[in-house]
Amino acid sequence: MFLTYASLYLKLNILATIISPIGIIIPFALGPLIFHYIKTIYTSKIDSQKFIRGLLPSFIAFFAYSIPQYYLGLPIDGKTVIFQAILLVIPFLGILYLAYYLFLSNKLLKHYKRLVKNNYATLNTLDLKWLAIWIRGFILFLIIDIISGLLIVAYPIHSILIYINLFYLVLLIWYIGYYGINQVQVFLVNDISPEAIKKEISHEKKIKSKPFYDCESEEFMELKIHLENVFTEQKLFKRQHLSLRETANILDVSDKKLSHLLNICLDSNFYEYVNKHRINYFTKQLKEGAAKNLTLLAIAFDSGFNSKATFNRVFKQQVGMTPIAFKKLSDKESQSFQ
Missing domain, CATH: 1.10.10 (Arc Repressor Mutant, subunit A)
Structure with missing residues (x-):
């Protein structure tokens, strides 16, 4: 993507002809890659069929864009109006496709953050702000790209606008790289399994529809007192890497019941309760x-x-x-x- 903008800024038509088909279709691939990357952070397996289907538009866009580009070069006259339309429509569709997947990625990341807070007492190695920076960084890039694209159509100041895109991409690539090096922990496959995530999602849906545990029941009132006593007497909160599952084992209850007590009965989560x-x-x-x-x-x-x-x-x-x-x-x- 950077080389695509650089070739346009430098007005190197030969380089632009070779590079631009790759740079233009990157948004088609970038969205699914970020989305499935977030899934691999928290799960050990990915649905390969969904992953391939997500990348399929990028292959279609590449051939639709590259064949006229490589065969005819950059269309500059009225004889290639159809191909000029293709060269305009495909990048626009790529932006929309990336925006859609960024929306899905942001939604997925919020769900996982909530899931982590429900299961862990310490987040500084699990919060993964790096991913949020990726998503926000590319959302801002889309906004800059759309604005600059509209201005390029309206005003003949191509080089200055392309320079803005180039400068932003340099900053984004540098910042993502710098933050990535300082990211302490990345993969959580040993902590949260796909089955656990499915159970958590199912549990949340049941809670929203109809709570299946009564918070006013004697069982939950006793569990609340037991939890408070254990935290006060054993000082579990002093354990820096305390988890919901570990606490549930100490209380001799299921992690689902403990999660329900914290999330529904106490209107909190494990992270907030411990802190x-x-x-x-x-x-x-x-x-x-x-x-x-x-x-x-x-x-x-x-x-x-x-x-x-x-x-x-x-x-x-x-x-x-x-x-x-x-x-x-x-x-x-x-x-x-x-």
Whole structure:
């Protein structure tokens, strides 16, 4: 794609003739590739038939675009009006096809993020913001490309507009590469199986239609008390990589029941529940004077957090102020009490 824009900017017709059929059909392939890449992050298998069907338009577009391009070269006169129309319609369809798959990818990513929050207490190695950057980056590229394309049709300032596309692509490629190198963990195939995802989706659909567990039942009231007692007495929240399944095994209940208790009965998720206990423990330690001997970060790590950024973000969300501001307020209150 970069070489396609570069050849147009440099006005190298020979290079553009060779490269552009590949660059033009890339949006047809890029959408399905991103979508199925996201699926491989969380599952160990992919439906090969759906994957091939998703890529099929890219092969059709390549032959429809490349044959007239390679055979006749760049059409520049009235004799090749049909081929000029093809060269305009195919890129436009490619943009629409990519936009459709970016929409699907964004929807899938949101579902998986929710799934991870329902199953894990720590997200800094599982959140995969890298994928969100891919999607948002290409959505912005589509907007820039459409605007520049319309302006090229309206005004004869091709080189300047192509330069904008080139500059943005350079930044996007560099940023994705830089962020990708710093991505700690990518594949979660050992953590979430395709079967688990299907069960989770099925479970969500059942909940939306009709809850099959009664939150007011004696069983769930006892489970709620048991969960609270276990977290308080055993301090499970201190385990940085605690999972829903591990907690369910400790409680001797199914992970489905525990998930229902957290998501429906308590209107929360596993990630939020664990971090609420971590924040409560942190604030309690501050009030008891732990900050005299330890730094705030050391107390945060002792509470179960393993990232300063995550701790600061979660603390501000739950308490409404930064840890430092809370410490100052807590110190003032203790002094006035004395």
